[in-house]
Amino acid sequence: MQAEKRLGLESKAPFDKILVSASIEQLPEEIIIQLAVGGILVIPIREAIWQVHKTSATQHSIHKYPGFVFVPLQR
Template sequence: GSGWTTALLAHVVGEAGYVCGVERVDGLVEFGRRNLDAYNFANAEITSAGDSFGLPHQAPFDKILVSASAETIPQELVDQIAAGGRMVISVGNSLMCLEKSETGKIDTREYPGFVFVPLKR
């Protein structure tokens, strides 16, 4: 999108952290990048997802936030969670929080009552 979520998370992680936003719509990649550049977010970037979910070639990630609603939890994204990491994703009308233990076990918690735009490939 516009880079708003990426900018927000860049504020949250501060200078010691780094945020990589992944956009599915190519025309919005440049739009989001311009917004990040305009406000000097040196600890954030926006990249095109291409045909995959997330950035498997850069995984694993400590935290993953998916700002679109999936029909099911994509294993492709679960595989990108680092040991000790967490992913929050909307599935249907529920927010799902997945935590991966140091041994790779996934613990999932569901929080119903939320609506997001659909996640598209």
């Protein structure tokens, strides 16, 4: 699913997997909301890839993998 100029596609949520391919400065809550419980988000934040696992409606765990460079997200 591709969405231009916005973060995600709320009308089709929740998603089991979300992959963002451009870097952003901080973890956007509007994408976390669209992730299903048990779902995984992979997103470049600054110079790291973050893997976010949504463990409940209000909690998630994060694993960070540093050392990557992506083009910035244009909003």
